Amino acid sequence: MKKNTGIVWLRNDFRILKNDALIYATQNHDHVCAFYILKKKDFIKRSAQLWWLYHSLKNFKKQLNQFNINLEIVEANSYKEIFEKIINKKNFSIYWNKVYEPDFLLFDMKFSNVLKLKKINFKIFKGNLLNEAHEIKKNDNTPYKVFTPFWRTAEKYYLDKGFSKEQKIKISKKKITFLDQSINLEPILPKKKWHDTFEKFWNPSEETALENIKYFIKNSLSDYGNSRDIPSIEGTSKISPYLAFGQIHVETIWEECQKIKIKNNGYRKYINEIGWREFSHSLINYFPEMLKGNLRKDFDDFPWQENKKHLIAWKKGMTGYPIVDAGMRELYETGWMHNRVRMVTASFLVKHLRIHWQEGEKYFRDCLLDFNEANNIAGWQWVAGCGADAAPYFRIFNPILQGERFDPLGEYVKKWIPELSNVPKKFIHKPWEVAQDVKNFEIGKNYPKPIVKHEEARNAALKAFKSLKK
Ligand SMILES: Cc1cc2nc3c(=O)[nH]c(=O)nc-3n(C[C@H](O)[C@H](O)[C@H](O)COP(=O)(O)OP(=O)(O)OC[C@H]3O[C@@H](n4cnc5c(N)ncnc54)[C@H](O)[C@@H]3O)c2cc1C
Numbered sequence: 270m271k272k273n274t275g276i277v278w279l280r281n282d283f284r285i286l287k288n289d290a291l292i293y294a295t296q297n298h299d300h301v302c303a304f305y306i307l308k309k310k311d312f313i314k315r316s317a318q319l320w321w322l323y324h325s326l327k328n329f330k331k332q333l334n335q336f337n338i339n340l341e342i343v344e345a346n347s348y349k350e351i352f353e354k355i356i357n358k359k360n361f362s363i364y365w366n367k368v369y370e371p372d373f374l375l376f377d378m379k380f381s382n383v384l385k386l387k388k389i390n391f392k393i394f395k396g397n398l399l400n401e402a403h404e405i406k407k408n409d410n411t412p413y414k415v416f417t418p419f420w421r422t423a424e425k426y427y428l429d430k431g432f433s434k435e436q437k438i439k440i441s442k443k444k445i446t447f448l449d450q451s452i453n454l455e456p457i458l459p460k461k462k463w464h465d466t467f468e469k470f471w472n473p474s475e476e477t478a479l480e481n482i483k484y485f486i487k488n489s490l491s492d493y494g495n496s497r498d499i500p501s502i503e504g505t506s507k508i509s510p511y512l513a514f515g516q517i518h519v520e521t522i523w524e525e526c527q528k529i530k531i532k533n534n535g536y537r538k539y540i541n542e543i544g545w546r547e548f549s550h551s552l553i554n555y556f557p558e559m560l561k562g563n564l565r566k567d568f569d570d571f572p573w574q575e576n577k578k579h580l581i582a583w584k585k586g587m588t589g590y591p592i593v594d595a596g597m598r599e600l601y602e603t604g605w606m607h608n609r610v611r612m613v614t615a616s617f618l619v620k621h622l623r624i625h626w627q628e629g630e631k632y633f634r635d636c637l638l639d640f641n642e643a644n645n646i647a648g649w650q651w652v653a654g655c656g657a658d659a660a661p662y663f664r665i666f667n668p669i670l671q672g673e674r675f676d677p678l679g680e681y682v683k684k685w686i687p688e689l690s691n692v693p694k695k696f697i698h699k700p701w702e703v704a705q706d707v708k709n710f711e712i713g714k715n716y717p718k719p720i721v722k723h724e725e726a727r728n729a730a731l732k733a734f735k736s737l738k739k
Pocket residue numbers: 497505506507508509510512513542543545546547549606607608611612615633637639640641642644645646648649652
């Protein structure tokens with residue numbers, strides 16, 4: 270008979286496969302119970318993710334039931350509130366996987382000390398990265414700020430460690446409750462029902478994550494090098510929300526990729542993107558100040574503009590630049606946006622409109638199902654030029670040329686902006702130049718004129734950037 274009860278604290282790890290804390294608990298205890306602490310205030314500015322969370326909890330609860338494991342969902346204003354109750358209980362051990370954000374790691378450290386003092390058995394496991402967030406450093410013991418050497422070291426380090434043997438979850442002897450205050454899930458869903466469309470695109474479950482990644486690797490990975498930049502096709506894996514909530518572990522993605530025989534350019538590019546995710550997590554943990562402001566301090570004096578009208582036009586997909594507007598509408602409707610278009614829309618906000626990247630970061634945080642603190646902050650600072658290994662501020666995407674290059678037939682734009690469906694291909698990325706009569710289309714009437722002129726906005730951005738160097 271194994272001793273006492275094992276409890277597992279779930280955060281963003283709604284999976285059975287490679288869920289080290291859960292697997293360890295089932296292998297070492299007859300009775301296992303899992304719990305999730307819902308801090309509603311954490312989701313106030315992450316509305317889309319509340320939809321994903323609701324479905325994740327519902328689906329994972331069912332999945333755990335098959336292993337005789339109860340998933341208790343408790344609501345609290347702080348983790349402390351629940352842990353104060355937990356530490357007064359007897360005869361249990363507690364386990365969880367790490368979340369690689371500075372606040373979470375700090376909590377782990379503080380709470381471990383309390384558990385040690387109380388003589389409560391606990392174990393914290395590696396989270397959803399290939400390497401630990403603080404594992405990769407330069408020879409001189411300082412963190413990397415440039416991607417290529419970071420990833421060269423990190424990939425080798427991961428490969429040298431070798432893959433750990435897959436452990437299997439065991440069925441708990443009987444279903445038990447531990448905290449005994451589980452809440453009803455329905456109120457978790459945001460009141461505003463814009464998310465009803467999400468169901469058409471997503472199914473937040475571990476099973477779907479696995480199916481999708483296998484399908485992508487079989488059918489699209491080899492061409493990823495070319496197709497990943499074309500927003501009108503399904504050229505990327507769309508695995509990001511599943512990764513954000515841990516329906517899949519990045520090691521599983523890695524291992525699935527290793528199964529293919531011919532490792533061409535598509536494979537290499539995809540693995541490198543996984544590397545960017547590792548890099549972002551390394552950055553925010555070595556430089557947590559990034560979470561609050563510019564990594565490059567010279568950007569602290571940048572003359573950002575405050576312009577509510579422009580910000581609203583950007584959010585609503587009404588800037589008059591089709592590729593930007595299509596991206597913003599895709600985001601609102603599906604909770605996801607193609608990476609190429611994320612770069613174009615973000616660049617438009619911080620360069621053409623000169624609105625602070627933090628405004629954009631906040632809006633993406635609220636609308637993205639895959640929002641992830643590390644990737645979003647690093648992504649925005651990369652575009653704005655104030656991050657690590659960032660795109661130089663003076664390299665300004667031309668939204669017309671970006672559209673013509675990556676959506677030459679206007680398929681993506683027409684999908685998200687039906688007002689432009691009759692606009693001829695030649696003008697699809699500059700509809701203000703349409704000279705002839707086009708059915709159901711009148712610029713300034715059913716689709717806006719550009720809110721800023723590209724050349725003027727570009728020059729103003731360059732001037733603002735120059736002012737920094739003085
Ligand atoms: C302004 C901006 C904000 C972003 N915000 C987020 C965010 O909140 N959450 C998020 O997961 N990604 C973010 N990204 C990165 C990237 O756009 C998404 O990871 C990608 O579009 C997800 O789609 P996918 O799963 O089909 O990607 P794929 O192309 O299939 O790539 C596979 C995985 O690699 C990782 N990855 C790919 N590109 C990047 C990248 N540039 N940086 C870091 N990791 C990457 C992701 O985990 C992704 O799921 C942002 C990028 C920009 C420019």
